[in-house]
Amino acid sequence: MCGIVGLHLREPSLYPQLGALLTDMLGQMCDRGPDSAGMAIYGDKAWSPVGESTVSLLDCPVPAAELAATLSASLDTTVTGIDLHPTTILHGVVGAEDLAAAVRSVVPSARVIGFGDDLTVLKGVGNPIDLANRFGLPSASGWQGVAHTRMATESAVTAEGSHPFSVGPDQCLVHNGSFSNHMSIKHQLERDGVVFDSANDTEVGARFVAKQLAEGVDLEKALLMLNETFDGFYTLLVSTADSFAVVRDAISCKPAVIAETDQWVAMASEYRALANLPGVDNARIFEPEPEEVYVWHR
Numbered sequence: 001m002c003g004i005v006g007l008h009l010r011e012p013s014l015y016p017q018l019g020a021l022l023t024d025m026l027g028q029m030c031d032r033g034p035d036s037a038g039m040a041i042y043g044d045k046a047w048s049p050v051g052e053s054t055v056s057l058l059d060c061p062v063p064a065a066e067l068a069a070t071l072s073a074s075l076d077t078t079v080t081g082i083d084l085h086p087t088t089i090l091h092g093v094v095g096a097e098d099l100a101a102a103v104r105s106v107v108p109s110a111r112v113i114g115f116g117d118d119l120t121v122l123k124g125v126g127n128p129i130d131l132a133n134r135f136g137l138p139s140a141s142g143w144q145g146v147a148h149t150r151m152a153t154e155s156a157v158t159a160e161g162s163h164p165f166s167v168g169p170d171q172c173l174v175h176n177g178s179f180s181n182h183m184s185i186k187h188q189l190e191r192d193g194v195v196f197d198s199a200n201d202t203e204v205g206a207r208f209v210a211k212q213l214a215e216g217v218d219l220e221k222a223l224l225m226l227n228e229t230f231d232g233f234y235t236l237l238v239s240t241a242d243s244f245a246v247v248r249d250a251i252s253c254k255p256a257v258i259a260e261t262d263q264w265v266a267m268a269s270e271y272r273a274l275a276n277l278p279g280v281d282n283a284r285i286f287e288p289e290p291e292e293v294y295v296w297h298r
């Protein structure tokens with residue numbers, strides 16, 4: 001299984017409710033993925049302050065404040081750290097790629113799991129709703145959020161194997177299913193210089209999409225290329241600094257439902273995760289078609 005939920009808000013008055021709405025959606029999907037969970041929030045002003053970049057990392061060997069002090073000295077700017085075990089968040093007035101590079105050099109054993117101007121990624125092992133509450137997701141705000149509950153198929157149950165996979169700036173990809181040809185695609189990407197963090201099949205999809213985006217391909221085209229390249233089962237929710245997208249494989253046996261109103265676009269593995277959204281009774285609700293790419297822009 002695995003459970004996916006995502007919410008792209010169009011109506012700014014709903015931004016303060018993003019975390020509460022997403023937590024309720026995630027709670028409905030706990031039984032689809034009890035192993036571990038993760039979430040990506042776009043625009044929370046405490047985790048990703050305006051004008052600063054944010055880096056999320058796993059398994060930081062030192063307290064966030066200590067790492068932040070070291071980074072502040074080496075980058076000559078103020079870096080702030082937040083401990084949300086096992087995730088650590090760092091933000092500062094410095095480019096996201098520069099902050100991520102500095103983190104990798106100061107704490108090479110830690111794993112960068114997200115970076116960007118607007119994005120915070122949180123992941124962990126355990127009951128998804130317990131993790132969400134521990135991270136403080138219910139009080140998060142923002143304009144877009146994605147969450148995932150994992151039942152592992154392709155790699156061990158670890159925080160690094162949990163979704164989202166966020167491997168490009170402000171990008172996030174979550175997956176229900178399993179890719180059947182991911183090893184050959186991974187080897188090709190490695191020959192092209194792409195470096196992987198985990199043995200997970202979903203990371204291959206995320207690295208493939210990130211590579212296309214980095215080369216200037218737009219998100220819709222990148223997902224069409226993914227359709228042409230990847231075999232297996234997949235429902236994917238992919239988000240970027242300004243977009244929210246859904247794509248499924250040709251057979252589409254992994255469930256997905258989309259609901260859309262003037263105020264928001266939401267996607268989930270099952271309708272029950274959408275049932276409490278405000279105004280859902282008047283939403284346009286549909287099941288995404290096989291191999292069709294759906295993209296909404298901010």
Ligand SMILES: NC(=O)CC[C@H](N)C(=O)O
Pocket residue numbers: 001002150151152153154155161175176177178179200201202
């Ligand atoms: N159950 C699933 O959908 C698993 C997704 C993915 N193959 C993983 O193992 O992380």
